[in-house]
Amino acid sequence: MLGKGVWVESMSFSKKTPASLPLAGLACLLALVAQASDWVSIFNGRDLSGWEVQCKPADRQHQFWKVEDGVIVADSMDIPKHDYVWLITKKEYTNFALRLKFQVFTNSPGNSGVQVRSRYDTNAFWLDGPQVDINPPAPWRTGMIWDETRGVQRWIYPNLPKGQWVKPEQAPAGMKFFFSHQSPAWNELEITVQGNRIHAVLNGVVVTDFDGTGILDDEIHQKRRVGTCGHIALQIHTGDRLKIHFKDIWLKELN
Helix, strand or coil: CCCCCCCCCCCCCCCCHHHHCCHHHHHHHHHHHHHHHCCEECCCCCCCCCEEEEECHHHCCCCCEEEECCEEEEECCCCCCCCCEEEEECCCECCEEEEEEEEECCCCCCCEEEEEEEEEECCCCEEECEEEEECCCCHHHCCCEEECCCCCCEEEECECCCCCCCCHHHCCCCCCCCCCCCCCCCEEEEEEEECCEEEEEECCEEEEEEECCCCCCCHHHHHHCCCCCEEEEEEECCCCCCEEEEEEEEEEECC
């Protein structure tokens, strides 16, 4: 993926390419290749290496997360009773840009999301940290931030008191959200986390530009060791019948 919103699957050059390119064009091409090298795939397309599933013991009998045809598949459609189930990176990250594609289905009434700078408590079976929402039944919420951190558990972007919920009219103008039967069939989500800021872009439209100073670095988050550093995770919400696919998950660490 090169530049904002441009996905590149591969590059190939003939033996004549360097000689046939003008010097300015060659310099530009080399700059693009250098930029591409900053991005690292954190999903290999074959298996869940580098990730781990975390959930309550009773839910470990089910295969909620798997890889099919180069795609991460989350599926709880036929499992009516389950708690939260997360797919979590084994590595922790501080400042980074994350790009991924996700596909949703009209027959799936469940909720998902991408948690960032989060941490799993193996005693409480809970993943504390902020989450960028993905919600097919309420697509206007996608890209906004719900904080799963115990002691917070509310919308922090938009900034709402506990117990209040995001409304459709709060979605940004021009917001785009696609289902699997539409074109394109995949949504593109880009999340940049740097300092106390979280920035989320859905299909080229800025949804969230959040300054979390005083929130992500407060006493509650420091106690849970989240908000400024932690893991990335994909979520299946408790009790939800969810089917969602993820692919092309790329990350660039920032200073």
